[in-house]
Amino acid sequence: ILAKFKSKGSLNLHLWTNCDRKSMSPTTFKSQLYTHTGERPFACILCDRKFIQANLLTVHLRMHKMEKLYLCSTCGMSFYSSGALWVPSCNHTGEWPHLCKFCGKKYITSGKLAGYLRCHTGERPYSRLCCDKSFHTKSALNIHMRTHTGEKPFKCKCHKAFSERSNMKVHLRSHDKS
Structure with a gap:
């Protein structure tokens, strides 16, 4: 990925050749680069x-x-x-300021609304080369990618692990019953 630097007055804008994002912060620029390269340098x-x-x-x-x-x-x-x-x-x-123009469903954040709108438009901008599936949201893609990697980041104290947080929550209810 090539990065270009342009000076705009006294501010430096960091631009990406394959992305519409702009940044004035080197830290944000680096994070955006990691998004494109898939690199995740901070490990738990x-x-x-x-x-x-x-x-x-x-x-x-x-x-x-x-x-x-x-x-x-x-x-x-x-x-x-x-x-x-x-x-x-x-x-x-009671404020839900972001309204879906197709069905009237309300959202608290514009980001959540943007992901939901893709359900109406059919847009699926998130995909990977390893399979032919594509998704409305980045989080749905990340969850799907765990089926390929076998990653199970959600761990219970009983040592069972899950690829999705919702599955772990269901499992935790079994501990509450006993």
């Missing part, structure tokens, strides 16, 4: 997960330690990252 020492940014690894490590540092002042729910904190706060006010 407790499991086999890897990340494109050090801060994502930090949040992930909090999950291992069950360290929820961010507290919602409205409902008392706690979260691993500050980014997750504002989403339920929006729910408390």
